[in-house]
Amino acid sequence: MASVLVPLAPGCEEIEAVTVIDILRRAGIEVTTAGLASGAVRASRGTVLLPDVTLDEALKKDYDMVVLPGGMPGSEHLNNDSRVIALLQRMAAAGKFVTAICAAPMALHAAGVLHNKRATSYPGVLDELPGSHVYLEDAVVVDGNIATSRGPGTAMDFALTLVELLAGKAKRDAVEAQLQRPKTH
Template identity: 65%
Template structure:
């Protein structure tokens, strides 16, 4: 079974985080949520989530993917945490998946993971960072190798389904998506 780490920072976008966790778990993926510090984490709209563990405790385990939810100031807090950037670099160096949505692709960019790649983000983040070696794509979800990015709360379901496909294959994605009743029968 694939294992995914979802770090949660104060001010994360709850729709993105919960959608990612929920859909991955529906696909049979083991998802671990980790707060940057001990205790509950307050999201951007005031929802309070109790993470499974702390980031310090989670760093001692192996994962197939690390996914960053966006939201502000959550993405800013992730970007300011050297443990997050170090983890992302180690994941990339090991040939494992990294993903980020909304404002969080800026963390991937700051960690050097978007260099030479196509990516997307919430408007005003990656597209305005002046990164000459990143091709910004105005699409809901962009996968370039083992890096998957997405635009925002409205694309969270498509993003999570893409994560499922990357980890468990197209058939598992179709199975999960069919049960969501996203399309007319």
């Protein structure tokens, strides 16, 4: 079974975090949520999230994918956390999936994993950062082992894409059918 780490920072976007966690778990994928510090995490709109473990504890294990929820100031907290940056670099170097949505792709940029990659983000984030990445305005962009998405409104498409990357198109289609969503792909 594939395993995914979702770091939760104070001020993260709850729609993005919870949608990804929920959809991946519906697909039978093991998801570990990890707070940057111990205790509950207050998200950007005041929702309180209770991580499974602390990031330090989570980092004792290997994962097939890391997913960074966006939101502010959550994305800045991820971007400024040396453990997160080192994790992104290790996972990208190992060919594992490194993914982020909304403003969180700024951490992928800071980790140097977007070099010569196509990516997207919330407007005003990646498109304004210097670098060799190619900025696109698509809802979800996958380039090799890097996946990025625009924001809260694209969270469902992003999460379903992550299911497809880890478990295949048939599993994505099965999960999506259970959601009663109109077919969009």
